Amino acid sequence: MAKDFTTREENYSQWYNDIVQRADLAENSSVRGCMVIKPYGYALWEKMRDVLDKMFKDTGHSNAYFPLFIPKSFFSREAKHVDGFAKECAVVTHYRLKNDPETNTVVVDPAAKLDEELIVRPTSETIIWDSYKNWIQSYRDLPILINQWANVVRWEMRTRLFLRTAEFLWQEGHTAHATSDEAIQEAEQMMNVYADFAENYMAVPVLRGVKSPNERFAGAIETYCIEALMQDGKALQAGTSHFLGQNFAKAFDVKFLDKDNTLQYVWATSWGVSTRLIGALIMSHSDDNGLVLPPKLAPIQVVIIPIYKNEEQLALISETALKIKAELQAKGVSVKFDDRDQYRPGWKFNEYEFKGVPVRLALGPRDLEQGTIEVTRRDTLEKNVMQIADISEKVYHLLDAIQSNLYNKAVDYRAEMTSVANTWEEFCDLIENKGGFVYAHWDGTDETEVAIKEKTKATIRVIPMDDNCEEGNCIYSGKPSKRRVAFARAY
């Protein structure tokens, strides 16, 4: 156990920062609000990206790439979008530097001023719909199902590694459809793809639903989302999918001839998840011993550590270790055999425990004699001595068991942290003293939502979409309510 490491109880926020930095996931850079994603953190992102990318392709999407820069005037086109987005952006005004002979430093060349400023994309709806305009003439050109993996910049004032950074990596899907129904179906489909990814790969259970008008994406008619619950009882929005109606098509004048030869505006969706998911992953499973990773996304799933006193012992152990490694790799498991001589086994145990490697195998001379191996699982820290003979088979199944256990633990935690409030007092007490999701009746108005947020810092995380609802009265205003919605304090 890492003794100099903050526990969740001591300081949850510091615990998170310690994990990110000490597990070598990311660090702050010299550029305000921009992080460096280190190799171990990036390997995790690659695993997530590859799974998501396959899911997008399996649902018919292709990748493409659009410009990093957006002309400033584009931001004036879609009014609602501007209001919601056009504030904190990085603005490019010049295109040349020059050497200043007097100070012998580099300065901005004042002569190289752009006629129109360029904005570093905070999201790409505008520049993409500017292209779609040329791609779409007839219903035959629809649907367009495109995704982009890219960096985006939002000039956040208060940043936290992965959770909120000025630059972050994400994917943004942008689709164009001939009908409203088809676009809504697409937006819902992508919410479900995200939920599938969160639950079956990240082992993070999520609520699905729609956002209240107040929390909708700028320019959206409906925002679908998935919401996860962190171990401090706060919710985290893990992915959103927007039905944009015809707003962007109208802003960029994108029309198509339908089958009846009538000119119609195109229907749109957009949807995205980002490196923020790594923050959600950390805060869902990790513990006071460091990072805990679900096997399906762990860059290293199994580490084998030799315990030896001399070269001869290491040679014998290596032979068996490499055989186990090969067997596991043949089953598609990623294995690291760490035979570095400059570190002691105890140091390595700590290292991989802290980095959340799901399974650790330790192999010493006595194990070899007895045909055994020590198996430690990261989620429970349980140690077992097992037979070497069928170890690869056992470890393979153990990885599945760990994946399920993490998910089930998270489901149980969420169940424990989900409450129903029937009165305003109950509601305030739950939000303040227990945290988690609180289901309560809401009258459907912006004013009530804003008032509740001001008084409790809780927001509506999702309005559930199922039919399982009963009418009641708003906990705040007492006015009639069609169904309970999920409130929580959130990241």
Place this chain on the structure above:
Amino acid sequence: MAKDFTTREENYSQWYNDIVQRADLAENSSVRGCMVIKPYGYALWEKMRDVLDKMFKDTGHSNAYFPLFIPKSFFSREAKHVDGFAKECAVVTHYRLKNDPETNTVVVDPAAKLDEELIVRPTSETIIWDSYKNWIQSYRDLPILINQWANVVRWEMRTRLFLRTAEFLWQEGHTAHATSDEAIQEAEQMMNVYADFAENYMAVPVLRGVKSPNERFAGAIETYCIEALMQDGKALQAGTSHFLGQNFAKAFDVKFLDKDNTLQYVWATSWGVSTRLIGALIMSHSDDNGLVLPPKLAPIQVVIIPIYKNEEQLALISETALKIKAELQAKGVSVKFDDRDQYRPGWKFNEYEFKGVPVRLALGPRDLEQGTIEVTRRDTLEKNVMQIADISEKVYHLLDAIQSNLYNKAVDYRAEMTSVANTWEEFCDLIENKGGFVYAHWDGTDETEVAIKEKTKATIRVIPMDDNCEEGNCIYSGKPSKRRVAFARAY
């Protein structure tokens, strides 16, 4: 054949633009110099990226991600690097927009001016070495072998799709080593990785060697490169790998304690290839019928087109086509069965021919009766009627044959276009009237190189590294020369 399409002879440059646009690879955007990489072009880039990424990982490298922005002051640190790079860059000066109520448009908020301007990375040596400073204390921390896949921006005045754009996608490797020898070995290794990729995947033969001091990367001690020859006789630099010595370590004060407990500056390399490779690929193989793609990088390797008059025929054909598709997919071949009803077979033939799909299979009712299928290869446009029985096996081998044929054709072309010049007149005549690579003696000075460039527009593409060299006299100055170097006009 696409009749309204420019041939190479008519206008090589227009031919190139036509291919890029009509094969749906990329197009210009509303942002000056920035392109949109369309799904088919991006799929090609993904294939290239995945192969390269595996090669980098197989040689011990990991991916990471560093900030998009670089503080302006960093550019003043490494003097030579500044001179070579710090000119045409996108400069971020502000971080907020606001709504102007008078004009009802978005304007830059003058109050939100950055204290220090940020430069959109044109390459990342400076920001990365600023991080490495904190990562490196002892020889145990070395080597660092990191690669980054990223977008970069260089404010080019004259842009061409893929070949030279303001924003482009690339990878940049940045490694840190304890010794000069190890760094040199790394730089040479990566040149060879690039050459392997160009020759065995892109089917593009390349010259390997080092650049003359004049053509070196800003801040490098030695620049290794690979040079390819395009069908118009011009050379194209397809990848570079730099031995940076201790220049960046000194600029960012990165030292390590060696095994003898002495503080030493770290040794560095950097190496990169970009979406420019797509330009090289197009100009190496494509013809007057459109794009020609090597099977190993083609997003679609085989297309199956049904020829039918009614639903019943299509149903029968589909059954066989899907069986062939499944067989090929089982062999790892990517296959598209295009049964879209709104397009006629002839239109589809043209479409896939233009898009460079290596093998086209056409299947009609008579074929089914006779157990045959029509097989057309894109490289030679040869058509053959083959037995359906073992068609997947035959197509699988045909893809190999096409890959080899493209490479061999390119090797033959380069051989034909490689000359030796012994006099200045000969040299000028070859450069002006024949093109291609011209091997000639050079006295090793910048002045001569610059003079030759001014008079002929030819530059030294590579100084070969092999031992196969004879002394002679410089074609321009007559001074002694140790070996011939490869000149060409270049992209």
